[in-house]
Amino acid sequence: MDFDKNLLQVAIDIAKSSGAKDVIAKMTLGKEYQIRFSNSAIDLSTQWNRDVLELFLSIGRRVDVISIPNPTESILKQDIPKAVEKLRSASRTLLYWGMYRKRAESKPLESIYDSKIEDFYEKSPELVNTAIQTSINSGSKKVAGVLYFGNLKLGVLTSFGNGGIYNSSYYQFSIRSFVDPLSSGQDVVVGRSLTNIEKKMANAGENSSKIAKMAVGNQQGQPGTYDLIMSPIVAANVFNYLTDGANPVYIIGKMSCLGKSMNKMIGPENLTISDDPTIEDGLYSRPFDYEGVPSQKTPLIKNGKMVGLIHNTTSAFLWRLLLKFGSRTTGNSYLGSAVLDEYGPKVLAPLPTNTVYEPGDYSLEEMISESKRPTIYVTSNWYTRFTSMVEGIFSTIPRDGIFLIENGQITKPICKIRIADNLLRMMKNIIAIGKDVKQIKWWEVEHPAFIPTIKIKDVPITSASK
Amino acid sequence: MNMLNERDLADFAIDFGLQKGAKYVDARLIEVYEEDYIARNGMFISIQDKKRKGMGIRTIVDGGMAFGSTEVLTKDSIQQLINDITKMARASKRKAPIEFSEEKAEQTTWSTEVKRSFADVSKQEKKDYIKYLDKRLKRDVQGKLSSRIIVFILYSDNKYYINSEGTKIESKHSLGNVMTMNTARSKNGVEQRNFGQGGSGGWEWFENVNFDQMLVEDCQGLAKASQYAMKKQFEKPIDVVISGEVAGIICHENVGHPSEADRILGREGAQAGESFYADLLKEGKIGEIKLGTENVTIIDDPTIPGTAGFYIYDDEGVKARPRFLIKNGNLNELLLNREYAARLGLKSNAASRSVSFEKEPITRMANTYFAPGDFNSLDELFEDIKEGIYMKTFTEWNIDDRRFQSKYVGLEVYLIENGKLTDKMIKRPVLELTTKGILESVDAVTKQIERSFGQCGKGDPMQGIPVSMGGACVRLRNIRVGGGQ
Numbered sequence: 001m002d003f004d005k006n007l008l009q010v011a012i013d014i015a016k017s018s019g020a021k022d023v024i025a026k027m028t029l030g031k032e033y034q035i036r037f038s039n040s041a042i043d044l045s046t047q048w049n050r051d052v053l054e055l056f057l058s059i060g061r062r063v064d065v066i067s068i069p070n071p072t073e074s075i076l077k078q079d080i081p082k083a084v085e086k087l088r089s090a091s092r093t094l095l096y097w098g099m100y101r102k103r104a105e106s107k108p109l110e111s112i113y114d115s116k117i118e119d120f121y122e123k124s125p126e127l128v129n130t131a132i133q134t135s136i137n138s139g140s141k142k143v144a145g146v147l148y149f150g151n152l153k154l155g156v157l158t159s160f161g162n163g164g165i166y167n168s169s170y171y172q173f174s175i176r177s178f179v180d181p182l183s184s185g186q187d188v189v190v191g192r193s194l195t196n197i198e199k200k201m202a203n204a205g206e207n208s209s210k211i212a213k214m215a216v217g218n219q220q221g222q223p224g225t226y227d228l229i230m231s232p233i234v235a236a237n238v239f240n241y242l243t244d245g246a247n248p249v250y251i252i253g254k255m256s257c258l259g260k261s262m263n264k265m266i267g268p269e270n271l272t273i274s275d276d277p278t279i280e281d282g283l284y285s286r287p288f289d290y291e292g293v294p295s296q297k298t299p300l301i302k303n304g305k306m307v308g309l310i311h312n313t314t315s316a317f318l319w320r321l322l323l324k325f326g327s328r329t330t331g332n333s334y335l336g337s338a339v340l341d342e343y344g345p346k347v348l349a350p351l352p353t354n355t356v357y358e359p360g361d362y363s364l365e366e367m368i369s370e371s372k373r374p375t376i377y378v379t380s381n382w383y384t385r386f387t388s389m390v391e392g393i394f395s396t397i398p399r400d401g402i403f404l405i406e407n408g409q410i411t412k413p414i415c416k417i418r419i420a421d422n423l424l425r426m427m428k429n430i431i432a433i434g435k436d437v438k439q440i441k442w443w444e445v446e447h448p449a450f451i452p453t454i455k456i457k458d459v460p461i462t463s464a465s466k
Numbered sequence: 467m468n469m470l471n472e473r474d475l476a477d478f479a480i481d482f483g484l485q486k487g488a489k490y491v492d493a494r495l496i497e498v499y500e501e502d503y504i505a506r507n508g509m510f511i512s513i514q515d516k517k518r519k520g521m522g523i524r525t526i527v528d529g530g531m532a533f534g535s536t537e538v539l540t541k542d543s544i545q546q547l548i549n550d551i552t553k554m555a556r557a558s559k560r561k562a563p564i565e566f567s568e569e570k571a572e573q574t575t576w577s578t579e580v581k582r583s584f585a586d587v588s589k590q591e592k593k594d595y596i597k598y599l600d601k602r603l604k605r606d607v608q609g610k611l612s613s614r615i616i617v618f619i620l621y622s623d624n625k626y627y628i629n630s631e632g633t634k635i636e637s638k639h640s641l642g643n644v645m646t647m648n649t650a651r652s653k654n655g656v657e658q659r660n661f662g663q664g665g666s667g668g669w670e671w672f673e674n675v676n677f678d679q680m681l682v683e684d685c686q687g688l689a690k691a692s693q694y695a696m697k698k699q700f701e702k703p704i705d706v707v708i709s710g711e712v713a714g715i716i717c718h719e720n721v722g723h724p725s726e727a728d729r730i731l732g733r734e735g736a737q738a739g740e741s742f743y744a745d746l747l748k749e750g751k752i753g754e755i756k757l758g759t760e761n762v763t764i765i766d767d768p769t770i771p772g773t774a775g776f777y778i779y780d781d782e783g784v785k786a787r788p789r790f791l792i793k794n795g796n797l798n799e800l801l802l803n804r805e806y807a808a809r810l811g812l813k814s815n816a817a818s819r820s821v822s823f824e825k826e827p828i829t830r831m832a833n834t835y836f837a838p839g840d841f842n843s844l845d846e847l848f849e850d851i852k853e854g855i856y857m858k859t860f861t862e863w864n865i866d867d868r869r870f871q872s873k874y875v876g877l878e879v880y881l882i883e884n885g886k887l888t889d890k891m892i893k894r895p896v897l898e899l900t901t902k903g904i905l906e907s908v909d910a911v912t913k914q915i916e917r918s919f920g921q922c923g924k925g926d927p928m929q930g931i932p933v934s935m936g937g938a939c940v941r942l943r944n945i946r947v948g949g950g951q
Contacts (some may be wrong), residue, residue: 003922033554034926035562036926038732038735038736039731039732039733039735041558041560041561041562042534042558042559042560043531043564043733044531044533044559045530045531045533045554045555045557046532046534046551047530047532047533047534047535047547047549047550047551047552047554048534048535048824049534049535049538049543049547051536051537051538052537063512065514067518068514069538070537070538070540078926084728084756086515089589089594090746091510091512092510093511093513094509094510094511095512096508097512125554125557125558125559126557129559131659142732143687144732144734144735144736145736146734146736146737176735176736177738178735179747180672181740181744181868182868185814187738204681207807209722212511219887252506253506253613253615253647254612254613254649254658255647257566272657273732325489328556329468338504338511338512338617342790344502344504344617344619345502345503345512345513345514346505346512346514346516347511347512347521375580382739382867383864383865383867384864385862385863385864386862387656387658387861387875387894388656388657388861389658390649390658391656391658393862394831394862395862395864395873396864396868397704397864397865397866397871399739399866416866416870417872418864418871418873418898419719420581443736443737443926443928459708460900462873462896462948463871463898463948464871464872464898464899464900464903464947465898465899465903465948466899466900466903466904466907466944466945
């Protein structure tokens with residue numbers, strides 16, 4: 001099975017001739033894989049066969065999204081008119097006010113496909129087992145993790161003629177090494193290009209093992225106020241919750257703490273963050289969005305000042321309506337679930353692509369050696385939850401290597417602590433930005449961030465009282 | 467019961483998998499119909515019908531396990547998928563082969579009792595009900611709810627499960643659930659809360675539980691907290707009474723998750739983490755390990771009709787039964803699927819669940835709750851408390867990945883003084899306690915129980931599965947309460 005633009009056009013033509021006005025046809029074809037491992041052995045290998053056409057249909061503000069697996073012209077002729085007929089009696093939605101109408105030309109993004117993905121399936125188990133062995137050779141006793149990879153052909157075409165077809169490859173490797181049940185370390189390596197993938201995965205095994213060894217003998221951390229050095233893994237988890245709020249839909253829904261931050265200084269002057277779907281190797285890089293709008297870099301925070309939001313056509317319209325000043329789509333339109341992965345209705349809404357931080361000028365070693373106040377270095381975290389999303393009040397739990405720094409040196413590994421702070425205060429309190437920008441995406445980081453190590457002053461640390 | 471037309475393809479998958487050298491094969495053919503509604507402040511953001519049908523196939527070959535799924539339900543497609551996953555399983559090169567516990571082969575059917583199916587209720591009636599809920603929030607909640615988001619998910623499926631050991635089970639399940647996210651604002655501050663309820667059954671479920679009243683009362687508590695709750699610092703440890711809702715989340719997070727055998731044995735090591743039970747089991751035997759006072763009995767039971775976690779057979783074809791995780795303060799039983807039961811030399815207790823044909827079945831909870839005790843009422847729990855708090859609802863919570871260090875932040879919380887509940891509200895008090903610290907502090911439990919809905923997250927890729935959690939109201943003695951600064 002293969003597909004070309006003709007299939008997308010046929011779907012749009014059937015929808016239009018049945019009475020639909022605005023239409024998006026999105027086709028996904030290919031295979032995605034996963035290898036899960038724990039206790040230093042592969043537990044499960046998974047293959048997902050993708051062959052599905054999703055159609056966004058609208059008549060005015062009445063919208064629907066349907067999925068058609070294994071689409072052929074005859075199936076399209078059978079399913080689409082029924083869906084359009086049903087649409088006529090649907091309720092109008094608040095979340096659709098049109099899509100991009102002008103003719104748009106997108107530039108191809110060569111860096112999102114690596115032909116080496118074609119035979120990666122054959123050698124991936126061996127690479128996983130090599131990474132496991134590298135970790136063990138470096139001193140760990142058991143290793144767990146996951147490798148995802150995929151080879152997909154994606155097509156988007158709108159009823160205004162925008163979009164195109166492209167191939168994409170990706171991999172995501174996360175590995176956690178244990179020396180004992182309480183001494184562990186994690187590393188993540190992700191990207192589009194498979195060049196040197198063997199070495200990258202083995203290095204991740206070695207790095208995670210190194211952190212795990214450093215964590216041996218960890219002791220209960222003491223609650224108090226500390227300066228905090230967050231590895232890229234932790235910084236991506238924590239600060240993605242903040243930058244995800246640079247989204248008008250989240251602001252309107254009171255799920256963002258950035259509602260009153262536009263044009264205000266919310267970070268230090270050396271903090272610059274963009275949404276960038278064009279960055280090389282970016283897992284969410286793409287030539288155009290789901291409305292066919294060519295991808296562009298959108299500054300969110302520039303020299304510490306909040307300067308932008310991500311938009312699709314609808315959110316830009318709503319923003320103009322609410323705030324009476326100009327906004328336009330930033331090419332962030334996405335057709336996906338509104339609630340959770342595959343859960344709840346699919347909507348066309350703005351979503352972030354790759355969140356990209358400008359590098360700072362610190363190395364990790366410099367951040368540690370300049371730490372004259374009590375400082376904690378955290379290498380991974382999980383379970384971030386909010387008391388108030390609109391105020392940014394949250395806590396999260398560091399895991400794997402956590403290290404106490406006193407007088408410019410790591411003095412001991414610690415454990416069993418919790419970071420309990422406010423996102424806006426943390427961003428304002430950034431005192432050092434690393435030069436080690438790294439792409440992060442894993443189980444606890446839903447969309448990719450190119451982010452360095454970040455140091456923050458005066459962070460409340462708590463622990464259990466009984 | 468509706469029959470799925472493609473059952474012969476699932477049967478074929480088993481035969482073909484065995485021909486390809488598999489020691490074990492199972493297939494789940496599932497057709498899902500879902501109606502989704504989202505409204506904000508009474509206006510619809512999205513209404514959608516979703517229909518999906520597909521098959522998930524799992525094989526064990528040369529000791530390695532592989533899983534694959536497809537929505538293309540043709541013989542060729544299934545054949546190709548099995549060829550691929552068979553190769554993948556072999557390529558695992560495991561030294562210790564994956565094995566499953568021996569279980570009885572079952573040929574049966576089961577279904578959820580439905581009085582009024584979702585399909586029999588018009589879209590207009592459903593939309594009217596959601597608008598009615600929003601109207602009640604506007605009318606009956608004193609104070610400003612500046613944002614009211616209601617998500618309605620009406621789910622039903624037909625499933626055909628077959629494995630190479632002779633089990634064939636057809637089922638028909640139906641579950642409705644509502645999630646809401648509400649924001650209350652006042653001069654005193656802002657409070658936010660996710661509140662949900664759900665259960666197996668049809669449209670009648672919402673009427674049976676008086677969902678409208680439950681939602682209104684929850685939002686009244688939210689609005690009151692935003693208006694009246696004040697910070698209070700407790701210098702010394704106090705007594706804390708928790709509602710069934712708070713007891714439920716503790717049962718789920720501090721006891722249910724660490725009871726999952728796949729965690730204990732490391733399979734979730736890189737994602738949801740391991741379990742402190744691994745340490746306990748090195749030092750003692752199941753049934754002999756003390757983990758709380760004798761007032762503590764915590765049960766996970768999939769077989770309760772009308773609950774969110776209801777099922778009769780799990781996704782490995784094993785018949786469900788109640789699991790007494792902690793019995794009178796003793797660690798009594800783990801949650802087991804077939805793979806991890808075999809590793810421990812035990813039988814599965816039917817804890818294997820999957821959210822979709824695209825996801826592998828893994829060890830999950832169903833309906834986890836704090837078993838009732840002897841106390842007749844909340845007032846009896848308050849009677850001998852000089853100074854304490856009653857935590858009725860919670861907001862932020864989290865727990866470390868070995869399930870030992872937990873945090874629960876109160877939302878609707880009242881001060882108890884001299885044996886009586888007062889109307890003084892405490893703003894965001896924090897219980898930051900270990901699992902042992904909580905369970906060893908329980909000295910009284912009420913007879914009445916309540917249940918809340920949850921979407922439990924576990925697995926990679928993430929599987930958010932419907933569960934309920936709840937139980938009796940519980941009194942905890944001598945607790946240091948934070949959050950007053």
